[in-house]
Amino acid sequence: MRKRARSLARRPSQANIIAGFLLIGWGGKEALESGTLITNSDFRKILVGTSDSLRTQVLWQLRQWAFGNEDQLCERVLPFLHDVWPRHRALKTPLLSSHLVELALNSGDLFPDVVVAILPRLVPIRGGHLRIALDVGDERHLARRFPSSMLELLWAILADDVSQWPYKATDILGLLETAPETVADPRLSELRRRRAQY
Incomplete structure:
Protein backbone atom coordinates (compact mmCIF):
# COMPACT_ATOMS: atom_id res chain seq x y z
CA MET A 1 0.00 0.00 0.00
CA ARG A 2 2.85 2.37 0.79
CA LYS A 3 4.44 1.69 -2.59
CA ARG A 4 1.13 2.39 -4.31
CA ALA A 5 0.68 5.60 -2.33
CA ARG A 6 4.17 6.81 -3.24
CA SER A 7 3.59 6.07 -6.92
CA LEU A 8 0.53 8.32 -7.07
CA ALA A 9 2.66 11.24 -8.19
CA ARG A 10 2.86 9.33 -11.47
CA ARG A 11 -0.71 7.94 -11.39
CA PRO A 12 -3.03 10.41 -9.60
CA SER A 13 -6.11 8.72 -11.11
CA GLN A 14 -5.72 5.89 -8.57
CA ALA A 15 -5.89 8.24 -5.56
CA ASN A 16 -9.62 7.69 -5.06
CA ILE A 17 -9.26 3.90 -4.88
CA ILE A 18 -6.20 3.96 -2.60
CA ALA A 19 -7.85 6.52 -0.28
CA GLY A 20 -10.86 4.25 0.13
CA PHE A 21 -8.72 1.22 0.92
CA LEU A 22 -6.71 3.17 3.49
CA LEU A 23 -9.75 4.54 5.29
CA ILE A 24 -11.54 1.19 5.39
CA GLY A 25 -8.37 -0.60 6.52
CA TRP A 26 -7.85 1.97 9.27
CA GLY A 27 -11.33 2.81 10.48
CA GLY A 28 -13.92 0.67 8.73
CA LYS A 29 -16.27 -1.48 10.79
CA GLU A 30 -14.72 -4.75 9.67
CA ALA A 31 -11.19 -3.52 10.38
CA LEU A 32 -12.14 -2.38 13.86
CA GLU A 33 -13.92 -5.64 14.67
CA SER A 34 -11.06 -7.84 13.48
CA GLY A 35 -8.21 -5.59 14.58
CA THR A 36 -7.14 -2.48 12.71
CA LEU A 37 -5.34 -3.39 9.49
CA ILE A 38 -3.64 0.00 9.19
CA THR A 39 -2.34 1.63 12.36
CA ASN A 40 -2.38 5.36 13.08
CA SER A 41 1.37 5.46 12.59
CA ASP A 42 1.28 3.55 9.30
CA PHE A 43 -1.48 5.77 7.92
CA ARG A 44 0.38 8.92 8.97
CA LYS A 45 3.61 7.73 7.30
CA ILE A 46 1.70 7.03 4.10
CA LEU A 47 0.16 10.51 4.14
CA VAL A 48 3.55 12.12 4.72
CA GLY A 49 5.21 10.19 1.89
CA THR A 50 2.51 10.53 -0.76
CA SER A 51 1.16 13.30 -3.00
CA ASP A 52 -1.51 15.93 -2.40
CA SER A 53 -3.82 14.01 -4.72
CA LEU A 54 -4.03 11.16 -2.20
CA ARG A 55 -4.12 13.46 0.83
CA THR A 56 -7.04 15.45 -0.56
CA GLN A 57 -8.86 12.27 -1.60
CA VAL A 58 -8.51 10.86 1.92
CA LEU A 59 -10.02 14.05 3.39
CA TRP A 60 -12.78 14.11 0.78
CA GLN A 61 -13.73 10.46 1.36
CA LEU A 62 -13.57 10.85 5.13
CA ARG A 63 -15.98 13.78 4.81
CA GLN A 64 -18.35 11.81 2.58
CA TRP A 65 -18.29 8.70 4.75
CA ALA A 66 -18.54 10.56 8.04
CA PHE A 67 -21.11 13.23 7.26
CA GLY A 68 -22.76 12.05 4.05
CA ASN A 69 -25.46 9.47 3.53
CA GLU A 70 -23.31 6.53 4.59
CA ASP A 71 -22.34 7.92 8.02
CA GLN A 72 -19.80 5.09 8.44
CA LEU A 73 -16.85 6.93 9.94
CA CYS A 74 -18.40 9.75 11.97
CA GLU A 75 -16.95 8.56 15.27
CA ARG A 76 -13.53 8.19 13.64
CA VAL A 77 -13.14 11.81 12.45
CA LEU A 78 -11.61 13.20 15.65
CA PRO A 79 -9.24 10.23 16.16
CA PHE A 80 -8.15 10.67 12.53
CA LEU A 81 -7.42 14.37 13.02
CA HIS A 82 -5.68 13.89 16.38
CA ASP A 83 -3.75 10.67 15.73
CA VAL A 84 -3.34 10.26 11.96
CA TRP A 85 -3.26 13.55 10.06
CA PRO A 86 0.39 14.70 9.93
CA ARG A 87 1.60 17.81 11.75
CA HIS A 88 4.48 18.41 9.34
CA ARG A 89 5.03 22.03 8.41
CA ALA A 90 5.37 21.07 4.73
CA LEU A 91 1.73 19.93 4.74
Whole structure:
Protein backbone atom coordinates (compact mmCIF):
# COMPACT_ATOMS: atom_id res chain seq x y z
CA MET A 1 0.00 0.00 0.00
CA ARG A 2 2.85 2.37 0.79
CA LYS A 3 4.44 1.69 -2.59
CA ARG A 4 1.13 2.39 -4.31
CA ALA A 5 0.68 5.60 -2.33
CA ARG A 6 4.17 6.81 -3.24
CA SER A 7 3.59 6.07 -6.92
CA LEU A 8 0.53 8.32 -7.07
CA ALA A 9 2.66 11.24 -8.19
CA ARG A 10 2.86 9.33 -11.47
CA ARG A 11 -0.71 7.94 -11.39
CA PRO A 12 -3.03 10.41 -9.60
CA SER A 13 -6.11 8.72 -11.11
CA GLN A 14 -5.72 5.89 -8.57
CA ALA A 15 -5.89 8.24 -5.56
CA ASN A 16 -9.62 7.69 -5.06
CA ILE A 17 -9.26 3.90 -4.88
CA ILE A 18 -6.20 3.96 -2.60
CA ALA A 19 -7.85 6.52 -0.28
CA GLY A 20 -10.86 4.25 0.13
CA PHE A 21 -8.72 1.22 0.92
CA LEU A 22 -6.71 3.17 3.49
CA LEU A 23 -9.75 4.54 5.29
CA ILE A 24 -11.54 1.19 5.39
CA GLY A 25 -8.37 -0.60 6.52
CA TRP A 26 -7.85 1.97 9.27
CA GLY A 27 -11.33 2.81 10.48
CA GLY A 28 -13.92 0.67 8.73
CA LYS A 29 -16.27 -1.48 10.79
CA GLU A 30 -14.72 -4.75 9.67
CA ALA A 31 -11.19 -3.52 10.38
CA LEU A 32 -12.14 -2.38 13.86
CA GLU A 33 -13.92 -5.64 14.67
CA SER A 34 -11.06 -7.84 13.48
CA GLY A 35 -8.21 -5.59 14.58
CA THR A 36 -7.14 -2.48 12.71
CA LEU A 37 -5.34 -3.39 9.49
CA ILE A 38 -3.64 0.00 9.19
CA THR A 39 -2.34 1.63 12.36
CA ASN A 40 -2.38 5.36 13.08
CA SER A 41 1.37 5.46 12.59
CA ASP A 42 1.28 3.55 9.30
CA PHE A 43 -1.48 5.77 7.92
CA ARG A 44 0.38 8.92 8.97
CA LYS A 45 3.61 7.73 7.30
CA ILE A 46 1.70 7.03 4.10
CA LEU A 47 0.16 10.51 4.14
CA VAL A 48 3.55 12.12 4.72
CA GLY A 49 5.21 10.19 1.89
CA THR A 50 2.51 10.53 -0.76
CA SER A 51 1.16 13.30 -3.00
CA ASP A 52 -1.51 15.93 -2.40
CA SER A 53 -3.82 14.01 -4.72
CA LEU A 54 -4.03 11.16 -2.20
CA ARG A 55 -4.12 13.46 0.83
CA THR A 56 -7.04 15.45 -0.56
CA GLN A 57 -8.86 12.27 -1.60
CA VAL A 58 -8.51 10.86 1.92
CA LEU A 59 -10.02 14.05 3.39
CA TRP A 60 -12.78 14.11 0.78
CA GLN A 61 -13.73 10.46 1.36
CA LEU A 62 -13.57 10.85 5.13
CA ARG A 63 -15.98 13.78 4.81
CA GLN A 64 -18.35 11.81 2.58
CA TRP A 65 -18.29 8.70 4.75
CA ALA A 66 -18.54 10.56 8.04
CA PHE A 67 -21.11 13.23 7.26
CA GLY A 68 -22.76 12.05 4.05
CA ASN A 69 -25.46 9.47 3.53
CA GLU A 70 -23.31 6.53 4.59
CA ASP A 71 -22.34 7.92 8.02
CA GLN A 72 -19.80 5.09 8.44
CA LEU A 73 -16.85 6.93 9.94
CA CYS A 74 -18.40 9.75 11.97
CA GLU A 75 -16.95 8.56 15.27
CA ARG A 76 -13.53 8.19 13.64
CA VAL A 77 -13.14 11.81 12.45
CA LEU A 78 -11.61 13.20 15.65
CA PRO A 79 -9.24 10.23 16.16
CA PHE A 80 -8.15 10.67 12.53
CA LEU A 81 -7.42 14.37 13.02
CA HIS A 82 -5.68 13.89 16.38
CA ASP A 83 -3.75 10.67 15.73
CA VAL A 84 -3.34 10.26 11.96
CA TRP A 85 -3.26 13.55 10.06
CA PRO A 86 0.39 14.70 9.93
CA ARG A 87 1.60 17.81 11.75
CA HIS A 88 4.48 18.41 9.34
CA ARG A 89 5.03 22.03 8.41
CA ALA A 90 5.37 21.07 4.73
CA LEU A 91 1.73 19.93 4.74
CA LYS A 92 0.43 23.28 6.01
CA THR A 93 -0.62 24.55 2.60
CA PRO A 94 -3.64 26.53 1.32
CA LEU A 95 -4.86 23.48 -0.62
CA LEU A 96 -4.79 21.09 2.33
CA SER A 97 -6.12 23.79 4.64
CA SER A 98 -9.12 24.25 2.37
CA HIS A 99 -9.90 20.52 2.51
CA LEU A 100 -9.59 20.47 6.30
CA VAL A 101 -11.94 23.47 6.51
CA GLU A 102 -14.46 21.76 4.23
CA LEU A 103 -14.36 18.78 6.56
CA ALA A 104 -15.11 21.11 9.49
CA LEU A 105 -17.91 22.93 7.64
CA ASN A 106 -19.63 19.60 7.03
CA SER A 107 -19.17 18.23 10.54
CA GLY A 108 -22.44 19.45 12.10
CA ASP A 109 -22.47 19.05 15.88
CA LEU A 110 -18.78 18.08 15.83
CA PHE A 111 -17.82 21.46 14.38
CA PRO A 112 -16.25 22.99 17.53
CA ASP A 113 -14.17 19.87 18.19
CA VAL A 114 -13.08 19.57 14.57
CA VAL A 115 -12.06 23.24 14.52
CA VAL A 116 -9.89 22.75 17.61
CA ALA A 117 -8.26 19.72 15.98
CA ILE A 118 -7.45 21.40 12.66
CA LEU A 119 -6.44 24.90 13.81
CA PRO A 120 -2.73 24.06 14.26
CA ARG A 121 -2.67 22.71 10.68
CA LEU A 122 -4.19 25.72 8.93
CA VAL A 123 -2.69 28.56 6.92
CA PRO A 124 -4.50 31.43 5.18
CA ILE A 125 -6.46 30.24 2.16
CA ARG A 126 -6.07 32.40 -0.92
CA GLY A 127 -8.02 32.61 -4.13
CA GLY A 128 -10.34 29.89 -5.28
CA HIS A 129 -9.23 27.13 -2.93
CA LEU A 130 -12.41 27.35 -0.82
CA ARG A 131 -16.01 28.47 -1.08
CA ILE A 132 -17.86 28.86 2.20
CA ALA A 133 -21.20 28.48 0.43
CA LEU A 134 -23.40 28.22 3.50
CA ASP A 135 -26.82 29.91 3.54
CA VAL A 136 -26.52 32.66 6.14
CA GLY A 137 -30.32 32.80 6.39
CA ASP A 138 -30.43 29.26 7.78
CA GLU A 139 -31.16 29.25 11.51
CA ARG A 140 -28.89 26.20 11.89
CA HIS A 141 -25.94 27.95 10.24
CA LEU A 142 -22.71 27.03 12.02
CA ALA A 143 -21.92 30.69 12.68
CA ARG A 144 -25.21 31.01 14.58
CA ARG A 145 -24.76 27.77 16.52
CA PHE A 146 -21.03 28.02 17.21
CA PRO A 147 -19.96 31.65 16.68
CA SER A 148 -16.76 31.42 18.72
CA SER A 149 -15.57 28.36 16.79
CA MET A 150 -16.45 30.00 13.48
CA LEU A 151 -14.46 33.10 14.40
CA GLU A 152 -11.48 30.92 15.37
CA LEU A 153 -11.67 29.25 11.97
CA LEU A 154 -12.00 32.49 10.00
CA TRP A 155 -9.16 34.10 11.93
CA ALA A 156 -6.90 31.22 10.92
CA ILE A 157 -7.79 31.11 7.21
CA LEU A 158 -8.60 34.66 6.09
CA ALA A 159 -5.67 36.37 4.38
CA ASP A 160 -4.71 39.99 4.97
CA ASP A 161 -5.77 40.70 1.38
CA VAL A 162 -9.58 40.74 1.41
CA SER A 163 -9.68 40.09 -2.34
CA GLN A 164 -8.33 36.60 -1.52
CA TRP A 165 -11.09 35.79 0.98
CA PRO A 166 -13.34 32.81 0.20
CA TYR A 167 -16.76 33.46 -1.25
CA LYS A 168 -19.36 34.27 1.46
CA ALA A 169 -16.76 35.02 4.13
CA THR A 170 -18.04 38.58 4.59
CA ASP A 171 -21.62 37.31 4.98
CA ILE A 172 -20.47 35.07 7.82
CA LEU A 173 -18.71 38.02 9.47
CA GLY A 174 -22.10 39.74 9.44
CA LEU A 175 -23.56 36.89 11.47
CA LEU A 176 -20.69 37.02 13.96
CA GLU A 177 -21.29 40.74 14.43
CA THR A 178 -24.70 39.92 15.92
CA ALA A 179 -23.56 37.09 18.22
CA PRO A 180 -23.00 38.04 21.89
CA GLU A 181 -20.04 35.61 22.08
CA THR A 182 -18.10 37.32 19.28
CA VAL A 183 -19.37 40.88 18.79
CA ALA A 184 -16.71 42.38 21.08
CA ASP A 185 -13.88 40.02 20.09
CA PRO A 186 -10.83 42.02 18.88
CA ARG A 187 -10.21 39.47 16.12
CA LEU A 188 -13.63 40.23 14.64
CA SER A 189 -12.86 43.95 14.88
CA GLU A 190 -9.63 43.39 12.96
CA LEU A 191 -11.39 41.38 10.25
CA ARG A 192 -14.03 44.10 9.94
CA ARG A 193 -11.26 46.69 9.63
CA ARG A 194 -9.66 44.73 6.80
CA ARG A 195 -13.01 44.39 5.06
CA ALA A 196 -13.74 48.11 5.42
CA GLN A 197 -10.39 49.06 3.86
CA TYR A 198 -10.94 46.86 0.82
